[in-house]
Amino acid sequence: MAIETNLNCTSRPSSCKSSSAIPGLRSLSTTRARNLKLYNIYYDTADLELHRLTMALRLRRAGNQFLQTLKGGGQVSAGCISAMSGKPPYFPSNLILNALKACGGELPHGVRNRLQPVFVTDFVRNVRLLKFEGAEIELAWTVA
Numbered sequence: 692m693a694i695e696t697n698l699n700c701t702s703r704p705s706s707c708k709s710s711s712a713i714p715g716l717r718s719l720s721t722t723r724a725r726n727l728k729l730y731n732i733y734y735d736t737a738d739l740e741l742h743r744l745t746m747a748l749r750l751r752r753a754g755n756q757f758l759q760t761l762k763g764g765g766q767v768s769a770g771c772i773s774a775m776s777g778k779p780p781y782f783p784s785n786l787i788l789n790a791l792k793a794c795g796g797e798l799p800h801g802v803r804n805r806l807q808p809v810f811v812t813d814f815v816r817n818v819r820l821l822k823f824e825g826a827e828i829e830l831a832w833t834v835a
Contacts, residue, residue: 716819716830724819726834729753731812734786736805744799748806750786759786761796 730752735741741748746763788803814833821828 716821719821719823719828720819721822721827722820724817727753727816727818729812729814729816732808733810733812734806735809736802737807739809740799740802740805746799748786748798759790761791761798 732750734748734750741763744763746761749758749760749762751758751760786806788798791797816831817834818829818831821830
């Protein structure tokens with residue numbers, strides 16, 4: 692299971708159209724900036740049990756790749772990502788919950804049979820990988 696730390700910031704849309712506009716960023720970059728179209732379906736119970744437990748279950752389509760992600764755990768986000776292959780009709784309505792255990796994730800008892808889609812997001816994210824003092828950092832933001 693991977694441990695991931697997220698730092699979320701907000702800025703005016705006019706502040707940055709692309710990571711190329713940030714001074715000094717190129718010297719830290721290990722990749723060129725790229726735009727990813729992301730379509731996500733988030734699942735929870737009708738009474739939002741996962742949300743109350745600070746957990747999130749997501750099925751994401753990024754290009755032709757499908758990812759199922761379970762995150763949770765209070766102040767530290769523990770990411771569990773299992774790659775799924777296939778094309779519709781497997782997406783977007785079917786989760787493969789057995790794949791969660793293979794990567795260390797586990798749903799709370801009694802939640803599995805009560806899961807339903809609760810909301811969808813569809814956006815473009817600008818992404819660039821950076822190296823700084825031994826850390827690998829993904830710089831990403833939504834493109835308006």
